[in-house]
Amino acid sequence: MDATRRMRDGGNEPAMTNGRLNPWTGELASPEEEASYRAYSTPEVLRRARVLCILSAFVNTGLTLSEFRIADPAIFRFAISARGLAILAALACFLILRRVTTFAQAERVLVTGLMATAVSAAALITVGNEVGLVAMLLIPTVYYLVVPISFRWAVTCGIVCTLLTVGSYLLFPPKPELAFSIIFAAATLNVFLVTVLSQHNRHGRQEWAAMQSEREARKIQLQSQHLLERTFAAVPIPLVISEIESGRLVRYNEAGIRYFGGEPATFGVTRAQQAYERAEDRAEFMRLLRRDGRVTNFEARLRIGSGEVRTVLLAGAISELDGNPTVVSAIVDITERREAEEKIRHAATHDALTGLMNRGAFQGLLDKVQHQTSTSSGTVVLLMVDLDSLKEVNDTFGHDAGDALLVETARRLRHLAGDLGPVARLGGDEFVILLSGQKSSAAALDLAETILRDFRQPFMLGERTFASRASIGIAACPRPDYGPGELLKDADLALYAAKNQGRNRAVLYAPSMRDAVMQRVLLRRELSAAVQADAIFPYYQPKFSLVTGQIVGLEALMRWRQGDGVIVPPAKFMSAFDDTELAILMGDSMLRQIARDMQGWLAEGLAFGRVAFNVAPAQFTHPHLAKHLLGIMWDAEVEPRHFEVEITETVFLGRDSEHVAPILDALYAAGVRMALDDFGTGYAALTHLKQLPIDGVKIDRSFVSDLESDPYDSAIVCAVIELGRNLGLSVVAEGVETLTQARFLRERGCEFAQGFFYAHPMPAEAVRALLLEETGETAARRLAALQH
Template identity: 45%
Template sequence: MIAEDLLSSILESSIDWIEVLDPDARLLLMNRAGLRAMDITSPRVLVGQSWVHCWAQPGQEAARRAVQDALAGRAGRFQGSRATVNGTPRRWDVVLTLVRAFGGRPDRLLSIARDVTGQVDLAQELSRTGRRHRALAEASAAIIWRVTPDGCSLEGEGWDAFCGVAVEKGQRGWWLQLVHPADRERVSAAWHAALRDGEPYACEFRVRHVGGAYRWVADRGVPLRDEDGIIEEWVGTISDIHERKQAEEALRDSEERLRLALETTSTGIWDADLVTGGRQWTPETRRILGISAEAPVTRDSFLDCVHPDHRAEVESTFFVDWPAEGPGYSGTYRIIRADNGEERWVAATGRTLLDENERPVRKIGTLQDITPHKRAEEALKASEERLRLALHAGRMVAWERDLATEHVTRSPNALGLLGLGSGPFPDFLERVHPEDRPQAEALIRQADDEAPETVEFRYKLPGGGTLCLGARAERVGPNRLIGITFDITDRKIAEEQAWRSSNHDPLTGLPNRALFQQRLEQALGCAGHSGTNASLLLIDLDHFQAINDTLGHDAGDALLKETAARLSAMIRACDTVARFAGDQFMVLIVEPLTLEHAVRFAQCVTETLRQPFSYAGRRLTGRASIGIAAFPDHASRSTELMQDAEFALRHAKEQGRDRAVTYSPALRLASEQRVGLGRDVHAALARDEFIPHYQPKVCLATGSIVGFEALARWHHPTQGLLTPGYFGTAFADPELATAIGRQINAKVASDMRGWLDAGLPFGRVAVNLSPSAFNEPGLADELLMILEHTGVPARHFEVEVTETVFLGRSSDHASSILMQLHQQGVRIALDDFGTGYASLTHLKQFPVDHVKIDQSFVRELERDEGDEAIVSAIIGLCRKLSIEVTAEGVETPGQAQRLRGLGCHRAQGYLYAKPVACTQVPSLLTSWKAKEAI
C-alpha cells in the first residue's frame, strides 16, 4: 500500500501528462496533469479506449510502434498531436515504458507526455522566417552578406552568381582581389576603417562580373550589436548600379559636348538669380560685349552696350519678370562694344524659370555675335532682287535650301505664286499633298544625279486651291541645295481626271467605296490623334428595287443621281458623301461636329429625300433608312464602325423604314430630347410664348419698304428669344406646326391692326403656312375670320407656301384653300422657289401672285454664272406671267445691284434689316431712308 500511495503521489505531483495502460494499450489511469491537458474533470470518459487511436493521424502509426517497443523492453518514443475533448490540438513528446508487476499481477505500460506545442510553433516560425529570408534574397537583385566582427566572411548569398566565385567563409579580405585595381586601395581603406570604428560602411566601386567585365556596384553594411553594444556581426548588401553610373557618365559627356559646342559656335551664356540679385557672364559673353573680366556684372553695364535704337526693346523684353509672349524670349539687336565702340549685331535668347509657386526665380540665356551673318544677308538681298526681276516674268520660284538648318530661302515672287515666303522647309512640306511628300523630299537624292530629274507634286495654296508643281535641284555643297520650282497644273489636270474616273462612281460622280474607305481611315487617324470625333451615316434607299421593277432602271438611276445631288448639297467641304454600293450611300461627318449633330443631320436627310422630284412626267419620292455610328463613341476601327452603322441600318428597317437609328444609346437620348421639346412646345403654346418678328421687304427700284415677312420666335422664360433653329423639329409634328402657326397668325393680325390705327404704311405682311396646315379643311375660313375680327383688309395680308403643298394627294385640297384666299384678296406667295420639285406648270395651275427666289441662288450670284442664269430665268418667267418677284437672303450691295439689273422687283435680307419685334416696326418705318437702301 505504501508503494501504491507513493506511486499515486508521484503521478499527481508530476507536471507531465502520465497515463497507465494495459498491455493492449487501453487507458487505465490518467494523472491530474493529463486531465488538465485534455480539459476534462474525470478520466472515465476515456478509460478503456484505445490509447493509440487517441492520437491524430499520422501519429497513430508512431504510437503503435512505441507500444511495440515498450512491450519489447525498449523505451518507445515519438512526437504526436492529440486534441482535447473540446477539439484544441496540442503537440506532445511521448516516452512509453513497460512496468513489470509482482505477485502475479499483470504488467502495465507507463506513458509520460510533455507539451511541446510552443516549441513546435517556434520552430515552424523560425523555418518560415528562414524561407522568407531566402525568398527575399532570391527576389532581390542585391547580394546579401554577413561577416564576423573582425571581417571573416560568414555568408554571401548571390555573390557566386554575380562574380562566379564562391564565398571563402572564415577568410578576410579575399573579395578585394575581385575589385577593380583602380578602386581596390580606396575600397580596402574604407572597409578597414569601418571595421575599426564600428561605423556603417558605404562604398561604390567596380567589381569583376561573372562574364569577366567589370561592373559598378554599391556596397552598404551596418554592424549588428547585442544588448551590451558589442558587435556580434556585420550584415550588408551589394547592389548593381552599373546602368546608373553609365547614365551619369553619359550626362557628363553631354555637358562637355555642350560646353565645346558653345565654345565652337562662339555662344555666350548669361545667368541672373532673381532672388539673390547675382549675375554671371561667361567669358564669351564678356568678349562679345567688349567688357573685361574684372568689370562688375550689372544691368546697366549690359544696357550701356545696347544700341540706343534697340535699348527700349531689350529692356521691355529681357528685364521683366514674365514677358508677354511667355517664359521663353529671343531677339536680334545691335550693340556697341564697350572696349572699342564697334557696332555689332547679336542674337540673344532668354528663359524665365519659375519656382513651385509659379514665381520667377531665375533667368538664363545665350548671346551670339551674328554680325557676319547680317552682312551676308544684306549681300543676299541684293542678289535676290536681281533674281526676282529675272524670274518674275517666268512665274518660277528660285530657292536655296540649307540641309543643316532646313531653312529655305526663296525668291520674292514665291509669296505670289506659292503663298509662302522664305522659311523652314517643313512649312513648305506641310502644304505638299501627303501622298506627294516623299517625292518632294526626294529632291536631296535627285540632286546628286548628273542629270537630275524633275520632281512633281501637288501643293495647296494658303488661300485655297491647288497647284501642281515641278521642281529640280542641284547640290552645291554638302549641306546646300539650289533649285527652281515651276507650275505644271495644266498638264496635271488630265491626269487628275483619269484618277477621278477610277475613284469615283460614274453614275453619280461621288467618291466610290475605295476612296471613301481611304478618307474614313484618314479621318479616324486624325480624330484619334487630336482627340476629336467622326460620325458615319449609312443610307439605304427604301423600296429602290420596286422603282427599278416598275419604272425601269432609268428611273432608278435618276433617283440615285437626285439623292447624290441632295446629299452633296447638305454636307460641308470637309465631309464626304459616297455611293457605297447599289442603292446605298455613306456620309462621313468629321470634327468639330458631334454625334448629336450627326443625328440631326440624318433627320434632315430623311426629310430632304422625302421631297418629290419630277421624272418623265412623274413625281418620284425617295425615302431612306439610315444607320448612324460614331468614333470614338462606338468603335475605333473603320471596319467596326461600318459594321455598327450596318447594324443600326437594319434596326431602322425593322422599325418601319424611312427613319434614322443610332447604334449607341444616343438614340434614346435624342428621342427623349425630341419628346421633351414637344412637351416644352405644348407648354409654350399654353403660355402664349410664340411671337412673330418681322423682316422688311424692300423695293429695289425705290428703296422703300413695301412689306414684311412674319417669322416665328419663341420667347422662352429662361433661355430668351429662340429661333426655329432650336424648335424647328417641332414642325415635324403636324399638330404642333398647326398650333404654332395659328398662334402666330392671330398675333400678326393684331399687330397689323395696331399699325393701321397708327397710320403706318407697312404694305403687306406675309405669314408662312406649313404643309400640315393644309390638312385643316377650314384653314381659309379661319384666316379670313381672323382678318375680319381684327378689321385688317385682306389686301394687306399674304401667305407664303412652299412647292411641297403642290405635290402629293393633298394638292387639290391645297389648291381650293389657296383659291378661296386669293378670291378674297389675300395674296399667295411661293416661297423658296427653285429648291423644290414642283412643275413650272403649277405657276399657271395655282393662284400664285408672288414668287420668292431662294437664297441659295442669291448667295453666289456675283460669282456663279449658273446661279445668275437661274435667277434671270425665274425673273423672266415671272415677268411673262405677271408674277411679282422677291429675292431672299440679300446680304451685299453687289447682290442687290445685280438683282436690280436683272429686273427683280423686291429684296429681303440682312443687307436691309434683321427680323425685329412688332414694337420696333414703327420706328423702323419712320426712320427708314429709302435712298440709302437703293
C-alpha cells in the first residue's frame, strides 16, 4: 500500500519505509516515502513556519527603529518601505499559514515570503545599511537551516538570496578591495550550508524511518496479539496456558472449558500436573519442552471434571505472558480413536465368535513363550482340542446352534484352563491350550482328563441339550530350539491319532506318529505315479440274483499293481482318498478303464447288466462332477444306462444333501442308477433314502458275516430287506461267503447277493470268460444249490 493511500485511509499512519536516502540531498530516495515523511512532518513544519514569520516580523519591526537615524529623507523613505515590505510579507505569510494544511502549500507560502524578505534585504543593502554584511551571512543560513522546506527549494532560495544580497552589497562596496573575499566567503558559506542541510535531512529522516519502523513493529505486534487473542478464544481445540515452573493454570479458551466440563479451578485443578493421571507423563512432557522448546504428538492421560480419564495428544510451546515464561498446550482427544484401534487390534488377533485368540496371535504368543522358556528349565506343552460332533449339530440343528456350541466350548475351556495357560481357537472346531512351566507336562495330562470328563456332561444351549465329545492331542516341546510350527504339527498328529483310535480320548504325541505321516506322504506320491502309469485298474465282482441264479451286474473294485507285480487291494491305501486331487485322479482313471472294458464286452454282445463303481466323497468337491463323469462314459461310447454309482454315507460329511442331490439327479436323469453302499453303518441313512434318487441299498458285510449266529445282525438284515421291499428298492447283500447265508437271505426276500460264495473279484479277462460260459444251465445250478 503506498504512502498516499495510507495517508488517505489511515490519517497520519505512514507506510513502512526501507529508509534508503538520496546521497546528495539526504532526502528519502522513494518519492512515496518522502511524501510520507513530509506528511508526517507537516504539523511541525507549520508550527516552525509560523514562528519564523512572527520572528521575522518582530525583528524587522525592531530594525525599523534604526532607520530613523538616516538623515537623507529619500533614503529614509526607501528604507522604511523596504522594512515595511518585509514586515508585511512576514505577517501575510503568518496569516496564510494559519489556514494551510499540507506541506506543499506551506512550502509555496514560505518560498514566496522568503523571496520577498530577500528582495527587501537586498534593497536595504543598496542604500548602505550597516547591517548589510550581517544580512549576507544570516539570511542564507536561515534559508538553509531554519526554514522547513524541501532541499530543492532551500538551496534555490539560499542561492537566490546570496546572489541578491551579495550583488546589492557589491553595487556600492565600502571597501572594493574586499569584493573577491566577500564573493568567496558567500560561495563557501553556501557550500557549507548545503552540506549541513543534507546531513540535517539525513539525520531527520533516519530518525523518522527508525521511529516509523518501531511504530509499525509495535502495530504488528499489537495486531498479532489481538489476532492471537481472537484465535485463542475461537479455536475449537482446547488450549491451556500454564506457568512453566509452578504449573499454575493461567488461561484456557472456551473449548478448554467445555472439554474439562467447566473451569478447572471449580473442581480443584489449579495446576497442570493435577490433571495428569500419571505424574511421570507431566515430567516427561516438561523435559522435552525444556530441551526442544516445543513438543508435538505427546500422548498422555488427563482427568477431566467428571473424573473420567481421557487419552490425549499434547502439543506445547514455550511462550511469554505478561513477562512470565509460560507453556501453551493444545489438547487433541484421541480416546475414541485409541478405542477403535484397540478394537481393530483385538479383531485382528481374536476370534470374532468366541473372543479367544486366533491362530495368528497364538502362533506369535507360542513363539514368544518358547523363546522365554528356552533359557529356563520349563517346558512348553500344547493341548489341541477338537469337537467330535460339531458337524452333526450343524446338519441337524443349523449353524446357529453350531456357533452356540463353539461359544460354550470356548467358555468351558477358558474356565477349565484357568490360570494354567491361554486358550485359542485355531479355526473350525479346533482349539488349543498353551501350558508352560516346570510342571506343565503333568498339568497337561490332568487338564486333558478334566476336559474329557467335563465334555461328557450335556451342553445346555437355550432350550436344547446337546451331547458333545472331544478328542485331544498333547505335544510337549522336546528341545529349546524346536520351532512353534513343529510343535503345533506334533499336537495335530496326536489329535489325528486320537480320532483314529475312536475319538473321545486324549493321546500324547510320539515320534512314530510323524513316521506314519511320512508313510502317508510316500503312499500318495507312489499312487500319483501309479495313476500316470495306468497301474490303478479295476477288478470286478459279479452280482447274482437269488431268485433266478443269473449274473445281474458287476461291481468294479479298485486295485493297485505295484512295480514288482503285487496287486494291492484298496484297504491298503484308503488314506489316499483323503487327498481330494489324488482321489479325483484315481476315480477318473478307474472310470476310463471300466468304460473301455465295458465297450469291449458290449462289442462282443456279452450281457453283464450294470457295472457299479464307487464315487469317493472327495470327488464331490469337483465343481462339475456329473458332467465330468458322463463325459468319460460318452468318450468311451458307452451309454450311461449301463452304469450304477455306489456312494456311502460318508459323502455327506462336511457337506449337506443340497450339495450332493443335484449331482446325483443329473446322473440319474442321464440313465445312471444309484445305490447306497454300506447301508446301516451311517448316521442318517433313512433321511438320505427320502431326499436322494436312490434305486437300491447294499447291506454291509459286517451284518451279513454273523447273521447265522448273531440275532441282532439277522434282525438288522431282515429289517433292511423289509424296508427295501416297502420302498421299492433293490437290496443287495455284500460279503456272502456261505451257502447258509445265501439261503437265509433268499428265504427272507433278499433279491441279490455278492461275495466269495459266488465269485472272488477278478480282472476284466476273467469276467469275459465268465460271461462267455454263462448259460441258463449255470444259473439253474446256482439256484438249485440254494433250494436243497
